[in-house]
Amino acid sequence: MFLPEDCVSTILSLTSPQDACRSSLVSSTFNSAAESDVVWERFLPSDYQELLLRLVNDNPLKHPTKKELFFHLCNPVLIDGGRKSFKIERASGKKxxxxxxxxxxxxxxxxxxxxxxxxxxxxxxxxxxxxxxxxxxxxxxxxxxxxxxxxxxxxxxxxxxxxxxxxxxxxxxxxxxxxxxxxxxxxxxxxxxxxxxxxxxxxxxxxxxxxxxxxxxxxxxxxxxxxxxxxxxxxxxxxxxxxxxxxxxxxxxxxxxxxxxxxxxxxxxxx
CATH class of the missing domain: 2.60.120.260 (Galactose-binding domain-like)
Known part of the structure; x- marks a missing residue:
């Protein structure tokens, strides 16, 4: 018996970015579920919307999916008028x-x-x-x-x-x-x-x-x-x-x- 894709996405959202990427190799269902915004929004910081407003010279609309946004923020980005740099850790999503x-x-x-x-x-x-x-x-x-x-x-x-x-x-x-x-x-x-x-x-x-x-x-x-x-x-x-x-x-x-x-x-x- 196979779980529906949305159930798989919910389960993956309770793991870690690293685990979600690994699970995408299990099957086509897992691969599709691991791309879901449900999964990657959970991995993004809870205040990521507020952080996006503090970005310097960056447009979050360039990253249409939550997964793309997540990996974009794994690289340092300038915030607060260029006086701070922010990133999230790739394996854990920590700030x-x-x-x-x-x-x-x-x-x-x-x-x-x-x-x-x-x-x-x-x-x-x-x-x-x-x-x-x-x-x-x-x-x-x-x-x-x-x-x-x-x-x-x-x-x-x-x-x-x-x-x-x-x-x-x-x-x-x-x-x-x-x-x-x-x-x-x-x-x-x-x-x-x-x-x-x-x-x-x-x-x-x-x-x-x-x-x-x-x-x-x-x-x-x-x-x-x-x-x-x-x-x-x-x-x-x-x-x-x-x-x-x-x-x-x-x-x-x-x-x-x-x-x-x-x-x-x-x-x-x-x-």
């Missing part, structure tokens, strides 16, 4: 955001002697920012959990690069924190890999580095977009709407540093 440097709170970023805002050809955003020189560095980003997928473990990353003129970024670990509501977790991270660390003042710096770097801090890893990322922390979204505050700071050494290039902070479902 991810990249907050541009302009969307972050960066101490003294409006002072040209400390920071330089510029167009970057390898960035999806109109501009990024490079650290000219500073002794006190604070970077903060925030997002509400209602913008993310509910009941999901997330990781936060600083998306960055190190310029050729960099110095002072390897003197001590940077402090990181992720706060959700009144819950906060702290950590440390290195913004440059040990093989990239500058060799200036080797004799005086080597001893200090051995003391301040225990060796287990997160270090940057390469992304497929040409940037690197450093993990800032993790958090979990429940059912309630709460504000998530994410930060990277180096404020205790009072030594000059330069060459940190920032694209933004990404919040994505934990691997």
């Amino acid at each position: 991810s955001y990249l907050l541009s440097a302009r969307e972050l709170s960066i101490t003294w970023s409006d002072e040209p002697m400390y920071w330089s805002w510029k167009h970057m050809t390898d960035s999806r955003f109109a501009e990024g920012v490079e650290l000219i020189t500073i002794s006190w560095l604070e970077i903060h980003g925030k997002i509400r959990t209602q913008s993310l997928s509910k009941n999901t473990a997330y990781s936060a990353y600083l998306v960055m690069n190190i310029s050729n003129r960099a110095y002072g970024l390897d003197m001590a670990p940077f402090e990181t924190s992720v706060k959700v509501g009144n819950r906060v977790s702290y950590g440390t991270a290195c913004v440059c890999r040990h093989d990239e660390m500058k060799q200036q003042n080797v004799d005086s710096d080597q001893t200090m580095k051995a003391k301040v770097f225990p060796g287990n801090e997160p270090i940057p890893s390469e992304r497929n977009c040409g940037w690197t990322e450093i993990k800032l922390g993790e958090f979990f979204t429940g059912e309630e709407d709460e504000e998530v505050n994410i930060s990277l700071m180096e404020t205790k050494g009072y030594h000059l540093k330069a060459g940190l290039v920032i694209e933004g902070i990404e919040v994505r479902p934990k691997d």
Whole structure:
């Protein structure tokens, strides 16, 4: 006995995008059911209509089926005047955001002697920012959990690069924190890999580095977009709407540093 196609579509809508694609190989009935708008609308974020209104230079009418729209949104799209990037994860349909440097709170970023805002050809955003020189560095980003997928473990990353003129970024670990509501977790991270660390003042710096770097801090890893990322922390979204505050700071050494290039902070479902 075979189930009607609409029943199969309803069943598939309760699975995952990955499972629906796999089931399309079972039979012609499953293949047809797996193409249904009933299935793919369930996989789209519940607020996808509102998100479409926030798109920059994109027309959702170009994607006549919900499946086509789903896979279109699996690639990053600009929203909110180009200050954020949004996408959904292909396998799960979970939401991810990249907050541009302009969307972050960066101490003294409006002072040209400390920071330089510029167009970057390898960035999806109109501009990024490079650290000219500073002794006190604070970077903060925030997002509400209602913008993310509910009941999901997330990781936060600083998306960055190190310029050729960099110095002072390897003197001590940077402090990181992720706060959700009144819950906060702290950590440390290195913004440059040990093989990239500058060799200036080797004799005086080597001893200090051995003391301040225990060796287990997160270090940057390469992304497929040409940037690197450093993990800032993790958090979990429940059912309630709460504000998530994410930060990277180096404020205790009072030594000059330069060459940190920032694209933004990404919040994505934990691997």
